[in-house]
Amino acid sequence: MKAVLLDADTLGDWQDPASSGGVDLSPVSQLFDQFEIYGQTEPSQVLARCADCEVIITNKVVLDRALLEQLPNLQVIQLTATGMNNLDLNACQDLNIQALNVEDYSTYTVAQLTLQFMLNFATRTIEHDRLTKSGAWQASRIFTLTNYPTIELANKNLVIIGQGNIGKKVAQLAQAFGMKVSFAQLPNRPVRTNQEPLMDAVQKADFISLHCPLSPETQQLVDSEFLQQMKLSAYLINTARGPIINETDLAKALQNKMIAGAALDVLSQEPPTADNPLLNKPLNNLVLTPHIAWASQEAKVRLIDKMATNLTDYLSNNNLPNRR
Numbered sequence: 001m002k003a004v005l006l007d008a009d010t011l012g013d014w015q016d017p018a019s020s021g022g023v024d025l026s027p028v029s030q031l032f033d034q035f036e037i038y039g040q041t042e043p044s045q046v047l048a049r050c051a052d053c054e055v056i057i058t059n060k061v062v063l064d065r066a067l068l069e070q071l072p073n074l075q076v077i078q079l080t081a082t083g084m085n086n087l088d089l090n091a092c093q094d095l096n097i098q099a100l101n102v103e104d105y106s107t108y109t110v111a112q113l114t115l116q117f118m119l120n121f122a123t124r125t126i127e128h129d130r131l132t133k134s135g136a137w138q139a140s141r142i143f144t145l146t147n148y149p150t151i152e153l154a155n156k157n158l159v160i161i162g163q164g165n166i167g168k169k170v171a172q173l174a175q176a177f178g179m180k181v182s183f184a185q186l187p188n189r190p191v192r193t194n195q196e197p198l199m200d201a202v203q204k205a206d207f208i209s210l211h212c213p214l215s216p217e218t219q220q221l222v223d224s225e226f227l228q229q230m231k232l233s234a235y236l237i238n239t240a241r242g243p244i245i246n247e248t249d250l251a252k253a254l255q256n257k258m259i260a261g262a263a264l265d266v267l268s269q270e271p272p273t274a275d276n277p278l279l280n281k282p283l284n285n286l287v288l289t290p291h292i293a294w295a296s297q298e299a300k301v302r303l304i305d306k307m308a309t310n311l312t313d314y315l316s317n318n319n320l321p322n323r324r
Helices: 043-050 089-095 107-123 127-134 165-178 200-205 223-228 249-256 297-316
Strands: 004-005 034-039 055-058 075-080 098-100 157-161 180-184 205-210 235-238 261-264 287-290
Touching: 055 127, 075 297, 089 098, 098 297, 107 127, 107 205, 107 235, 107 261, 107 297, 157 165, 157 200, 180 200, 200 223, 205 249, 223 249, 249 261
Parallel strands: 004 034, 004 055, 055 075, 075 098, 157 180, 157 205, 205 235, 235 261, 261 287
Antiparallel strands: none
């Protein structure tokens, strides 16, 4: 059986697994008679590289119906991620292709960055580091600096949008800091007894953290109307998917101090372009990281191990779909 991994570079240094950022792909590669690895794959290269494969493994390469219809040998697509937005799931079902993802491999590390964002806004760590390195502390008349007032997370209202594994883990960690945690109801979802109406929750929040999947209901969920309902002192955090936020609306809200700040690990286009409204003007109340929340070494090991388990289950149980 032949498998191809189309974008191994997204996982780390696969060519040197022993390096500090290295990843060991052997738990997956040893499952196949032929296993071809490509660091990156351009759209024009996908068909040729996948033409005779039974298994495709990828993170972000788009696999649409037009492409899938040209791959008669294809039986399984294994995504090296939880989100499946780059895959035409309806086409997979119609063409009898099994689509697999990996859940719950990055829960701890995404929750960790989420708390780091909140702690940074509370303690202003980045700003105080910059002040000290600029010489401001050395020139201070007193033993400390009070340029950036700090706050406590205890008793602050955290509203979480998305009640999956990551949202629940963030809630657990936040409660350890004494925060008051509530979950908001997503649009067009059944009402749960432990969730509050979305805008009611938004209006009371000191921090809002997004952990919902990207869907038609959540696309640009955070827009000007949403932001106008937030308190002037509130902070927005997104470690989910970039398109959940209308970036033009958020940029205006930050410029006009409609909210206190935002911290984002994801953007609508990645890597972003220079004209992204959140990047083309300086915003001192915005913190950005380059989609790193998922990427701890421990999470990568879990990801690869879970992929190997997924594929082993199908291969060992002859549970692959029939060829088309």
